[in-house]
Amino acid sequence: MNTKISIKGANKTFGHGGRTVIALQDINLDIANNEFVTFVGASGCGKSTLLRCIGGLESLSSGSISLEDAPITKPGANRAMVFQHYSLYPWLSVMNNIKFSRSLKTGRENLSSSDVEAASGRADALLALMGLTHVRDSYPNQLSGGMQQRVAIARALMPRPQILLMDEPFGALDAQTREVMHDLILYVSKLEKTTIVFVTHDVEEAIYLGQRVVVMAPRPGRVDSICAVDLPAQRNQDMKLSPRFLQQKKEILTRIRETAGMHTDYELLERMSKQAAD
Amino acid sequence: MKLGRQFFASWRAIWVIRGELSRKTYWMLALAGLLLPIAAWWWLAGSGLMDKVFMPSPSDVLARVFTWFKDESLMSDVWISTYRVFAGFALSAVFAIPLGVMIGTYQPMKAMFEPLTDFIRYMPAVAFIPLVMLWVGIEEGSKVAIIFIGTFFQMVLMVAEDVRRVPINQIEAAYTMGATRGEIVSRVIISSAKPALLDTLRVTMGWAWTYLVVAELVAANSGLGYSILRAQRFMQTDKIFAGIILIGLIGLAIDQLFRLFHRKSFPWLYLK
Known part of the structure; x- marks a missing residue:
């Protein structure tokens, strides 16, 4: 693998004293040249923080992130970032x-x-x-x-950045526009030969776009699992309904639900609807 | 009867929360809002309920404006007052904008200057008059200084707030395109805050005018504020009215000029 970005033992804590939050804990990951990697996870898993550290907008507490063996210390024109809005x-x-x-x-x-x-x-x-x-x-x-x-x-x-960092860039768009943007960004990534690191909370988007999906877990923010997407390189919208796609979507959603520490309280809902019926 | 019902139906229809108004209705209501108080004033002055000495009629006031213009020094009063306001305002803007931009951009600047500014801005400008007279004297400088004190501290805080409202994504996007810190301040923060800054100048210009009368308490012998104060001594209520209304009209004209300049300078805000 022709490594582009190398993340080694990355840690990041916010705050100090008794109120520290571990945003990233011991992240180790290599991203290949011209790869399209997507990050998903429940809120607070540190996916955006990691992206911002690659962009140089934030610095790690310990560990290192390097771009072709040069450690990243500050933002630069070789790592362009696309934000959700404004x-x-x-x-x-x-x-x-x-x-x-x-x-x-x-x-x-x-x-x-x-x-x-x-x-x-x-x-x-x-x-x-x-x-x-x-x-x-x-x-x-x-x-x-x-x-x-x-x-x-x-x-x-x-x-002509070497890396394009995208922080939920389509999160505020409607579903149809988003699909069009997905095919556009896939086309662009091939044409421009840019390495893309893409953060999203939408699992379907993560699988459709990514060659690998990195699932992160919160409290402390860490890598839970990495899923190599098993789809033909030339994507099309129909693939979203293929059994393989749905299977991977289910696996990733299960991991996110398990790590999020959040679940629907069915018992409570049932009790309430009973009360309402009485 | 039917017309009356129709009127009430359309009257009810325009009371929609955050609703729209046709241009015609808007201007009709605006005109009514301006004319009704004048009509009420006219009626009150003519009714004999109040002594003419305390409540001159609009025609008395208008007549007073003419004699002020013809026999006294209306134009030079207007000019000297406008000069004082603009000088105090400009002096305040020259220092407040750079300081406010720095406070809104750099935390150490905020820590050093914001609490101090917040503290001083609560001190009444009038109370500085004795000090200003001792330090600056009783020439033009002292009037300008009072207007400066009245506007500067508010302006600093408002400029800082305008700058803080620049979306962080605009700043960070510039960083990832290779912008230096200086370029971010000049090319992103200031450019982005400019429309808000002009609005701040417009609002503080209004405050500068309200400090005019205070400023002309200081050993003045000309100006609109001074004329109002002197008119009180001679019980010329019509002149007091005239002075107050003139200040209001000048302020309104300047405000409209600021708005026009805003539309011309920042066309993208008025598109669609």
């Missing part, structure tokens, strides 16, 4: 949002005129890839939620 710049047009990284110092270093040309070509290509050409001069608040997330993805891809 990350676009409402004062910039769609095109200028996408080009934002080019206007930064890191984007301008050692740039020749042919680079600048290539960059504007790339912005146009991303616009086309994401189906945004007709809204290039619109402002984000004129777009639907799905279109806004397309802009966010295009903007993240602009500086």
Whole structure:
């Protein structure tokens, strides 16, 4: 395996004194180059924290995360992040949002005129890839939620990041839009050869997108199990109804339910409906 | 009878929580809201219920504005007061915006300056008059200083709050695109907060005007606030009314200019 990201003995605690929370406990994981890995788990399992640590937005308490053997200490343009919402710049047009990284110092270093040309070509290509050409001069608040997330993805891809970190990027979209976005992001990951780390609470989404699904468990946040997805590489929506898909979905849901420490109190519900009937 | 019923039906129909109003209805109600108090005032002044000395009629006040303009120094009063308000306001903005941005961005700045600012802002600006007279003197500087004291501390806290409202995702997205700390402050935080900052300036400009009368307590011999105070000495209630209404009108005009500037500067907020 051609390792891209290597997580070794990662620990993260929040707070201090008597009120500490162990967000991550001894996480060990390698992510391969060009792999699509998804993380699922009950809330509080640390999946978002782990993603933020890879992004350099938070630092570990102990252990290490490295990108091609270089330890990650701070955020960088090689690890772009897509958030659930409110990350676009409402004062910039769609095109200028996408080009934002080019206007930064890191984007301008050692740039020749042919680079600048290539960059504007790339912005146009991303616009086309994401189906945004007709809204290039619109402002984000004129777009639907799905279109806004397309802009966010295009903007993240602009500086050709090695890794795309996605924190529940489709969590606020409706089910139909989400399906379209799933096929789009799978296509993009093949085309751009980007390694994608994707956090979600939707098990179906995790299986459909991921080559591997990492199931995390809360209190303390840890890796519970890793599930290699057994589906043809070229996904299509019908696969979501295949027995193999449903079987894996059931297995993962069972793990999440067991680790979440939450369950439906059927006895109570029954008692209440009896009372209501009386 | 039928018309009356129709009127009440449509009157009931517009009372929807967070409901919509047609433009026509909106302006009709707005006009009624402005004209009714004036009509009530006119009636009260003409009814003889109150002595004319205490309650001049709108026509008396209007007449007073004309004589003030013709025989006294209305325009120079307006000008000097506007100058004082703008000077105090601008001075306050020049210091409050950078300080507020820093307080809203960096926790150490917040720890150092926010409790202090919170404390000072509760001190009444009027109470600073003796000190200001001792320190700044009785020239123009002292009037500007009072308006500065009245607006600066509020402005700092409001600017800090505007900056804190910038969504963290906008900031973190910039980090993961390789932005430096300086670029995040200038290209993301300030750009993102600009519309809110302009609104803060608009609101604090209104407060600056309310401090005008206080400022012109300090050894002034011109200005709208000063004229109001002097008119009281001579029982010229019509002039008091005129001064108060003029300040209100100037404030309203400036407020509308701020709103216009907001629409022109931040077109994306007014789309759809």
